[in-house]
Amino acid sequence: MDLKQIHELIKIVNKSNIGEISIEDKDGKVTIKQKEEAAVTYTSATSQALYAPAPAAPLAPAAAPVASAPAAPKADNLITIKSPMIGTFYRRASPDKPLLADVGTDVATGKVVCIIEAMKLFNEIESEISGTIVKVLVEDASPVEFDQPLFLVEPNK
Numbered sequence: 001m002d003l004k005q006i007h008e009l010i011k012i013v014n015k016s017n018i019g020e021i022s023i024e025d026k027d028g029k030v031t032i033k034q035k036e037e038a039a040v041t042y043t044s045a046t047s048q049a050l051y052a053p054a055p056a057a058p059l060a061p062a063a064a065p066v067a068s069a070p071a072a073p074k075a076d077n078l079i080t081i082k083s084p085m086i087g088t089f090y091r092r093a094s095p096d097k098p099l100l101a102d103v104g105t106d107v108a109t110g111k112v113v114c115i116i117e118a119m120k121l122f123n124e125i126e127s128e129i130s131g132t133i134v135k136v137l138v139e140d141a142s143p144v145e146f147d148q149p150l151f152l153v154e155p156n157k
Contacts, residue, residue: 087118
């Protein structure tokens with residue numbers, strides 16, 4: 001089984017309610033588990049490799065609002081865009097390109113808001129809602145976990 005096939009399996013598991021899948025062929029065995037500490041193992045007769053995600057950087061606690069700051073949108077109205085996979089979060093398509101999404105950016109359904117690199121593949125993450133980004137929750141080029149919040153969006157009315 002090659003890396004492209006393994007990556008496709010990971011995508012399928014991430015998008016489904018499957019908790020674990022194991023596939024064995026003449027070259028080896030692949031087991032994919034969907035957990036907080038998700039790991040993918042690949043074993044063959046000639047080599048062994050363990051692909052494990054880097055631990056996510058802890059999120060900084062939210063700062064208390066300052067009295068002179070402009071009124072922030074109500075938190076109960078905000079919708080979270082979450083990571084659909086484990087990987088490295090990037091805010092730009094490449095270092096010389098502008099940010100895909102920043103605070104104040106209007107996003108529409110299907111607009112690319114970030115890129116997550118997983119197993120040397122760059123995956124464009126699209127917004128599933130229309131609205132305005134009010135907060136970016138992850139630093140550029142940092143590791144992210146499956147279902148980790150990436151952006152807070154105030155939906156269009």
